[in-house]
Amino acid sequence: MLRSFQVTNHRSLADRQELRLSRGSGPVAVPVTGVHGAGAAGKTSLIDALEQMRDAVLNSVTGWDPYAGPVRSPHLGFPDRPSEFVAGFVAEGVPYTYGFQLDNADVTAEWLHAHPRSRKRIVFERNGEQIKIGPMFEAARYGIAALIPLVRPNALLLSLAGQMYAEALVPAYRWFSAMLEVQQGPAQASAVAHRLGSHVSASGDNAVRLLMLLRTADLGITDLLIAENDPLYADYLRDMDVDIAETAKQLELCASSPGHADKLLRENGITELMLDRELSNLKSARDALYTRMVARRGVGLNLVHAGIDNAFDITDESTATLSMLRLLPTMLDALDSGRVLAIDDIDADLSTEEADRLIQLFQNPETNSRGAQLIFTTKSRTLIDRGNGRSQRTRTAVWHVRRTESGSSELAAL
Structure with a gap:
């Protein structure tokens, strides 16, 4: 769950802006948050800031140039001011606040706070080269402290700790890696085919559900054809799919029956948290294996249209169809895992x-039983005015972005 997101000095967002994923003063995040604004108002800057934060957590150690400054995109009017990103989220049942500040040379500040039972607990706080570990995390001090000398001035401690599996920081790192996804920019046919093929090949249920939604969208698509898995990878993928299904089943049983969770712990020493982490790891491993298979022989995806004998390659599809094919598997994966999904221009090329x-x-609630969240931007007031919240439980938080006279963007709740 994402509760709030703050950003300062990223692209058109010069001053600090905060997106709260709740309605009014309520503390509980709503399933859908819509951000409305005219063209060039700054909607994309907001979604890009969320992606920038995620990318920094996952890639600052391995992906950023060790001899250059941090990767950032400050407002062109304030290139020397620091950029700051802060997220409030719930990971593995515990609320956290994580943030960092970057200038053109270094990570100038970084902090992670836990909030069990609404009480602030410092996990770590970094100010320049100084890193303090909170007193409540003394048991984890060695694991974190051992990493401190290895952190570059232009990389994040959370990034390194997550990759080195420092236990106290793993929940926050896993939230960024497994529970947050950002989709922006134009749809690329090859990337859409890859994601669609991965989703459909993972299970027959995925294929049936996706095809049903495609037919409902009235795009003329009646069937999806996908090549059999490469024999070199088929057995491995099949075994992974069996393990994923079994692990997911055990998690469901734990959620519905405390007695089953107690039995697993007593007989096998396995907790619900261990199962959840194992499921994420298995899904990541399957994605990596599928990517290797596709690199070797391609996706082999074709689409059947009503009244047309020859199947379509994905590059033959219309822009609207390509947009729908891009959105559906991403959304369905988010709904299945309870993920936070941020989409820029959700209605681009769609009615x-x-x-x-x-x-x-x-x-x-029937299609979103795991508490997934959708953040979307649109320039269509019509989509916002539909009042998508249809009950108290499924309300939508709505925000407005506007461009000020000074050339920066401002975010306000509607």
């Missing part, structure tokens, strides 16, 4: 009715 039906997947 208001089509975009609204997709948003409803997150608002409906």
Whole structure:
């Protein structure tokens, strides 16, 4: 769950802006948060800031140039001011606040606070080269402290600790790696085919559900054809799919029956948290293996249209169809895992009715039983005015972005 997001000095967001994923003063995040604004108002800057924060956590150690400054995109009017990113989220049942500040040379500040039972607990605080570990995390001090000399001035401690599996910091790192996804920019046919193929090949249920939604969208698509898995990888993928299904089943049993969770712990020493982490690891491993298979022989995806004998390659599809094919597997994966999904221009190339039906997947408790969240931007006031919240439980938080006379963007709740 994402509760709030703050950003300062990123692209058009010069001054500090805060997006709260709740309605009014309520503490509980809503399933859907819509951000409305005119063209060039700063909507993309907001979504890009969330992606920038995620990318920094995952890649600052391995992906950033060790001899250059941190990767950032400050407002062009304030290139020397620091950029700051702060997220409030719930990971493995515990609320956290994580943030960092970057200038053109270094990570100038970084902090992670836990909030069990609404009480602040410092996990660590970094100020320049000084890193303090909170007194409540003394048991984890060695694991974190051993990493401190290894952290570059232009990289994040959370990034290194997550990759080195420092236990106290793993929940926060896993939230960024497994529970947050950002989708922006134009749809690329090859990337869409890859994601679609991975989703459909993972289970027959995925294929049936996705095809049903495609037919509902009235795109003329009646079937999906996908090549058999490469024999070199088929057995490994099949075994992984079996393990994923079994682990997911055990998690479901734990959630529905405390007695089953107690039995697993007593007989096998396995906790619900261990199962959840194992499921994430298995899914990541499957994605990596599928990517290797696709690199070797391609996705082999074709789409059957009503009244047309020859199947379509994905590059033959219309822009609207490609946009729908991009959104559906991403959304369905988010709903299945309870993930936070941020999408820029959700209705680009789609009608208001089509975009609204997709948003409803997150608002409906029957299709969103795991607490997934959708953050979307749109320049269509019509989509916002549909009042997508259809009950107290499924309300939508709505925000407005506008460009000020000084050339910066401001975010305000509606």
